[in-house]
Amino acid sequence: LKKEIRLLLRILIINPEFIAKCPPGCQDVKYHVYGTDIYASFSSVCSAAIHSGIIDNTGGKILVQKVASHSGYRGSFSNGVRSLSLPRWRESFLVAGNVGKHQVHSQAAQRTFSVFVCLTSDCKVDLSFLIDGSWSIGKRRFQIQKQFLSNVVEALDVGSAGPLMGIIQYGNNPSTEFNLKTYTNSKDIRNAIEKIPQKGGLSNVGRALSFVNKNFFLDANGNRGGAPNVVVVMVDGWPTDKVEEASRLARESGINIFFVTIEGAAENEKQNVIETDFVDKAVCRTNGFYSINVPSWFSLHKAVQPLVKRVCDTNRLVCSKTCLNSADIGFVIDGSSSVGTDNFRTVLQFVANISKEFEISDTDTRIGAVQYTYEQRLEFGFDKYSSKQDVLSAIKRISYWSGGTSTGAAISYASEQLFNKSKPNKRKIMIVITDGRSYDDVRVPAMTAHQNGVIAYSIGIAWAAQDELEAIATDPDKEHSFFVDEFDNLYQFVNQLIQNICTEFNSQPRN
Incomplete structure (x- = not known):
């Protein structure tokens, strides 16, 4: 609000009249209006136009004209906007609609100012x-x-x-x-x-x-x-x-x-x-x-x-943005019976070791996790935890499920429940961890994920099938798929996985 007030005051002082383009969705109690018909100059221009009935909450162009100071501004409720009273103010304005029908003579009025009253003040740069x-x-x-x-x-x-x-x-x-x-x-x-x-x-x-x-x-x-x-x-x-x-x-x-x-x-x-x-x-x-x-x-x-x-x-x-602060990373974790309780804890430690290398917050890298057997379970989504400590604690709390191995269905589920809710301009990275051959097809779900911009890494352990790991992985397969014979050796891939994620990030074209 302060931002709009100061910008508006300057425009009004410099320009006796001008056209303002109000964006949609700005009918908000945060943006105060002072007066009825004649408004104090630090009122929200667009909210004043809604109050006077010239535009509605869908926005539009209005003509704003500076007028002299006023001895008193009367508050009223009109068109969903509550205007406030004010004893006096040094400058006022009027608003008018049907801009195209007005004879606008001054050079200033022929300019159109976009009044971004709905811009967030959260601009930490x-x-x-x-x-x-x-x-x-x-x-x-x-x-x-x-x-x-x-x-x-x-x-x-x-x-x-x-x-x-x-x-x-x-x-x-x-x-x-x-x-x-x-x-x-x-x-x-x-x-x-x-x-x-x-x-x-x-x-x-x-x-x-x-x-x-x-x-x-x-x-x-x-x-x-x-x-x-x-x-x-x-x-x-x-x-x-x-x-x-x-x-x-x-x-x-x-x-x-x-x-x-x-x-x-x-x-x-x-x-x-x-x-x-x-x-x-x-x-x-x-x-x-x-x-x-x-x-x-x-x-x-x-x-x-x-x-x-x-x-x-x-x-x-x-x-x-770096490779460590610009991704939505979703882990798809095999919880089938062949994994076992102790090995499942080892997998979770592997997931935690990868996660802690990233800068985690609402605006940096976000972490989500799905566990699967024949069925799938969303352990937590990208918007659930916004600090590294909370993410690591959530990973530690994941309980072992036990059951079959439907990796293809799990990839589809992760695409729907995690990556469909990913933020624009975030890199979408899926890390699938499995210890055996899937009971269902992985190729079509993986291909669909790739086509939707998901970069997929596959981590295979023990009885995992190499052809499936390659089908899950984004091309080139060698850089996106890994295999280890024992759960206890998973830790060896942490650094290599991070390095590959960063190499791929840094190779993106500048345009």
Whole structure:
């Protein structure tokens, strides 16, 4: 709410009227409204529009017009929204519908602002902005850049429980304006931004990225460890040095690199560009998510919300994802009669030894387990436990079932009960552990799992059938299937299994 209030106040102060695009599903008591017909300026724009009957909870476009301060705002209940009373406030607004029918004359009103009142304030990232201080940018555009940063800070709602932010200015050489621990609220950062002088020089972005990688995200500078590291590079035109090697090293350190490029090279300037595809060489993925191109400095304000939304989408910050913190891992455990009680405890220890190597939480790797005989039982799902200790305790509590061996049905069950509930952007890893030949077909269930994006590993013990282990395993079989003659030797495969999971993760294409 604080984020929307501050962003809204700034928009209202700058723009006498504008069009707001309200997303669906924002009728919520958390977003307060003050007044009836005329609303205090720190009211939720979209909730006010619902209250006045202009839109419903499915959202839509509205026209917002700034009006003078009001001596009193009357509260009322209308269209499912309770508005509150207020004695006075320094600024007000009106909302109107049927935007297409309005004669909108002012330039400000012709812009459409997406009012993301439903964005979560849970945006815990450690963020560094590399701002362009080169002489080519000029004094006026340097000021526009600082205003953009100030708007981003307001939209982010900087704080110790959410995003923290530092700024590095680059020219010939980079220098830190302030680091992550210098300021812990938006107001102080905005004041600091206003005082930043332009340093001049060239646009040595590669040198700046090397500086960030070596110097910025240190514990001594306020790096929190559990928060993803994000760098946003502002570039006027193009870099005057190479970025590829410095970017690669930064990405491999887990730094998520975003580029905001403004006014790229004209045709007659392209021969001056050292690396024509410098953005794709630098960013974490070349799919467009990590790069925003702005054709003119005077439209830079439009990039505020898209950029904030992306840097706060922690599930998609792939450079901070490693093989140990980015998977949903489901164990499919044979509990048939041939295993026996003592050997079953050995299997559970093997499962625990694998699990404890991963970083386990709601947002990192999650663990689930299924035990099977002729039947199947969900021991616990991915959303059940969110700490390593709780997962290890749950594994220890699994009780031996005893019965037949229907591995194919168990794979189908795990696909339905575990992996159908996996989070988007999570790697889905199934580890099947069995000591004998299945009574049913494993090929079709395994093939279906593979087609649904599940990476399957098979662990065979004693009487397990090699052909079935290979059918269960994702190709190439040799890297995804293991066999050991005795239960007591299972421990030998822990390190190899982790290594294979990580090798496969690191070989993923960057796009």
